[in-house]
Amino acid sequence: MRVTAEKKRETRRRIVEGARNLFNDKGFEQTTTRDIAEAAGIAAGTMFNYFPTKEALAMTIVDEALQEAGTEFEGRLRGDETLDEALFAHVAVGLRHLAPHRNYVGEVLETALSPFAREPVCEQAQEFRVSHLETVQELIASHGPPTIRTPSVMTMHLYWTLYLGVLSFWAADESPNREDTLVVLDESMRLFVGSLSPESENGREVTDVVDVTQNR
Amino acid sequence: MSSMSPRIAELIDALPVEPDEAVAPNAAFQGLLQELSHKQVPIGRLNRLWVLGTLQAKIAAAYFAWWLRGGYASADKRQRTLNETHLKAALKLLGGMSYLRGAIMKAGQIMATHPDVAPEQFADVLGHLHFEAPPMHFSLLREFVRSELGGDPEDVFDQFETRAFAAASLGQVHRARLKGTDQLVAIKVQYPNIGRTIRDDFRNLLALLTPMRLSGDWDNLKAQFEDIRHMLDLETDYEQEAENLRIARSAFTEDDGIVVPRVFPEVSTRRVLTMEYVGGLHLEKFLSTDPSQELRDQFGHKICVSVLRVQYSKKFVYADPQPGNYLFMPDGRLGFIDFGSCHFQSDEDIECLADAERAYLGSSPEAVRKTYVRGGDLTPKQAADDTRLKMYGQWADWAWEPVVHEGPFDFGDRDYFRRGASLYGELIRRRYMRSRPSNTWLIKCIYGLRAMLAHLKARVDLGAIFREENTVSHGQDA
Structure with a gap:
């Protein structure tokens, strides 16, 4: 055995x-x-x-790289980061670990994480999405403004859209050392965090609990 | 003449569109967010950044509009309308230029060193921006340093401070120790992508302005514009700055009391510059210690020596004598720390300047006139314009006044700087800015130096320093 x-x-x-x-x-x-x-x-x-599929295999490779990244990210957290910095670091470390696979990872993500897909392409892609968004929610809870207890579904959708945008930009980035991706990522995370301010909820109590396992 | 000096309110009034409208590209972003979330979304941090940017953008854009509008005041209505359209587009672009970073920020900084042109309160706010630019957070900096130096900053250096201790207009500065040594270093890290952003912005701006047919001097104006772009471009090349530092450092001895930091090339790249850390106070903090007149004069003397020494012994014009680039050290020495904006003079530049100096000090009107024509790169028609030459003469008298003055000159005399700022405004208004492109650097140096000394309220015998340092024109005469 x-x-x-x-x-x-x-x-x-x-x-x-x-x-x-x-x-x-x-x-x-x-x-x-x-x-x-x-x-x-x-x-x-x-x-x-x-x-079961080629996509599942590819997403396993992506997932393994990102698990290593997750360990490095946790080890690097100082605790005094602002939320946008913590979110930036989370994605940036991931991109660094995905760099050896950049030749093909764009194609994989395009298929596996397509925002137009009605159903998850494979279990691994869904797990990746859930795991990534759970980390983001934890970061919002630990680094975000105290008034934000739980971000809304639309807020997390906005995050995921921005994240996919950064991934697609990175996959095609030809700038030296892919520095343009750093700028796009920084601006994206600032934009996202800006959307979390209490005023953005029009003063209403935020009560909708996000189920990050839902696909859309 | 002083009434010609524009005030901020007048300049902003002269804008063809409301500044907020001109500089609010975030509106589209806000719309997008609202659509996504179906609720009102103030973009907190972006908005705050933008407010800061708006102040600079307003001032810089207002100057820009005021400057450009003079060029088509006599055009017919159709042409004026067309020009207004291009101007609006150019201002929108100017307002959106990298949100504070790059050209717009430099423009704001340059204006901050002209206390008459920008009223005190604006100058004070803008002055702070030399040191308080919006920072890169450490995680962004770490990724960037890693790609430049091949390792995380905490691994490449010892005791790398995650918080920047100073901001440079195109980057920020962190303190650390050189690995395995006691050597304290200052590490200047450039914003990612800033060099290409500046180049793209200038290219777009020029494309928008070209159809405006601003004046008969358009080619010359373009050349000067190109020179400013080149100036900013050089500031993004830290390898060049490292070389400037090395050359400048060799110009001073211990007796001069002027410290140019040493560079550590093994941990420097084109976009990361590691230098010896020099401790001291920047101008504003130094002034808040209420220094004696004697101390002000001593530092004023050193500032003048710093600029003239590199110009005459190392052949480069130090174009950026501004508060962010000097440190007042507790032992009385002067830290001379930033060499991003330097122009190496060609033999022709040196000869042209030396001719002008000899002619001016020789008091021969005909020789002086010839240097105006040569230095201004004037066409025969322009050379025959007595008003233009008279104004050049007034400006030269102003620039030379502290040099020909017997004994220490009181740079704290606000009237002196005001006259210079008014003359400059009048030259711009009359579109007499045609000049050899290298003069852009010299003019920036002349105004920057006088503005620094005006803030410091120093009394300096500039004539004596000039005679001591100038081994080109004066050395040959003597």
Whole structure:
């Protein structure tokens, strides 16, 4: 039993490693699941026992990079950041960890995180969205103005829209060291935090609790 | 003549559109947000930033409009209407230029050093902006430094202070220790993207102004505009500034009591500049200690030496003698700390200036006239315009007054600076600004130096310093 689990882990690692190399070399769209299976030394059908779709596999790679980023982000928090700075750092560290995958990650995110998709493209994409927005809500609670207890659904929608905009800008950013992305990210987070001020609620008590698991 | 000096209220009245309208591109953003959230959304922090920006934008835009309108006062109605349209577009662009950063901020800063042109209260507020520009938060700075130096600032340096201790117009300055040493350093970090933003803004501004056919001097005006753009462009090149610092540092000895910080190239790039930290007070704080006249005079002397020494021994015009660039050190030494705005003179520039100096000090009217024609790069028709030459003469008399004055000159005499500001305003109003582009730097230096000394209320024997430092024209005569 123990050997099987280890073997499974090893096979999964080979699939992820092979996919990462192929996505980098050929791009996401041009890489087939057959290519990935071949690179991992397994039968095409076996791969689906591990990852139901190519999108799920790609989002797993993205998610692993962002988990490392999350650890670094938490370690770097000083506690005295303003909310816009904390949100900036959260996204910026993530982008840095995604940088080795930039060749193809735009294509992946375009498919997996499309704001026009009626249903989540894959479970991994939905988990990523939920996890990211939960962190944002925690940051709002810990770094935001005391009057904001829970941001509204529309507020979180605005955040997600801005975040996707930053991701798409970053994926195509040709500026030196992608410095333009830093500016766009900074402006986006300031804009978002500006929308959180108490006046923005027209003085009404904010009572709508956000369920970040909803897709729209 | 003094009535020609524009006041802020008059300038703002001269704007073709309400300044708020001209500088409120955030309205579109607000609309977008309202649509998204179905509720009124004041963009808190952006609005606050913009209010700060509006003050500078208003003043800079008002000057700009006042300056440009003079160029088409005699045009027919159709042309005037067309020009107004272009002017509105140009002002909107000017107001939106990087929201405080870059050109508009520099324009505001330059005006802050002209106490007559901008009334005291505006000058005071703008003066603060030398040191209190909207900061980059540390997380943005960290990402930027990381991409420039290859590591987080906390790892590349020891004791990196996350809060900036000074703001530069195009960046901000943090204090740290050089890794593994006791050396305190000041690290100047540029705002991401600022260099390209300045270039784009200027290109757009010029494109908007070109159809206005401002005057027969348009080509010359464009050349000067280009020179200002070049000036700002140079300020974004910290490698060039590091080289300027190295050259300037070699111009002074310990006896001069003038400290130019050492650069640490191994932790500097084109956009991050690491220098030896120099401790001291900026002008305003120094003045708040109620210094004696003797101390003011000593510092005034050093400020003059600092500018003339680099000009005559190192051949570069120090175009930015303003409060943010000097430190009054507790032991009486002067910190001379920012070399972003320097112009290396060509041999022709040096010869032209030396000719002008010899001619002026030689008191030969014909020789002086020739230097005006050459220095002003005048066409034959312009050279025959006696009013123009007379005004050049008045301006030259003003600029030379402290040099030819016997003994210490009292720069604290407000009337002296006022006369200079009025003359400058009149030259602009009459559109007599045609000049060799390199003179832009010299004029900025002349006004900046006199404004600094006026604030300091220093009495300085500028003539003696000039004779000591000027080894070009004066050294040959002597």
